[in-house]
Amino acid sequence: MIPNVLKMKKILILAVCSLVLSFSCKTDRSTQEKEASSPKEITILEKVANAHGYDNWKDIANIKFTFNVDRDSSHFERTWSWNTKTHTVIMTTRQDTISYNRKAVDSTTASTDGGFVNDKFWLLAPFQLVWDQNNFSYEHTEQIEAPISKQKMHKLTTVYANEGGYTPGDAYDYYFGDDYIIKEWAFRKANQKEPNMVTTWEEYKKLSGLNISTMHKRPDTDFSLYFTGVEVKQ
Structure with missing residues (x-):
């Protein structure tokens, strides 16, 4: 048993x-x-980027654009062609043409790359929120009066680290509605309290899934920064 x-x-x-x-x-x-x-909840950075077509960026092979600045009676422009796969950049001005690779920037091309970073930032700032997110701190608040329109909007502030990059310690204030499309922004050098520049974001164009603002104006002066000849290839 x-x-x-x-x-x-x-x-x-x-x-x-x-x-x-x-x-x-x-x-x-x-x-x-x-x-x-x-689904994983996306951050406010991703929401703004996606509203401008960031989820389509992976399909973009080349982007070409002319960066223009009109101030009073003066005009400045330079054209860029950026191969996003090979990292090759070509800058064309009335005086010169320079080609370099962003993976191999040296002392001879650093100045040119600095210009490219500046112009690209104006064109693709919503995407930079994702690309640069490890290099800045940020704060999101709602129902803040936008500096130009005086309308109540979301405000997203990014403050870059004090070391590295071309603009260490600088701050940007993005203003947008519930659709996350940027309407205005302010640049504050070294995170100072008062902005150095405040401009609009307008004249959006949709190209291969990207939603790009092609015009930025300052209400307090005869100034406009805009893009022409924008071409996007997949």
């Missing part, structure tokens, strides 16, 4: 273990399915 009792105990233990294992597997599977069905 004793062997039979021991045998029954072993069978009972195995059955309990099997039940626990089965329950554990179902629980793990249920948790995994729940996590898979619950």
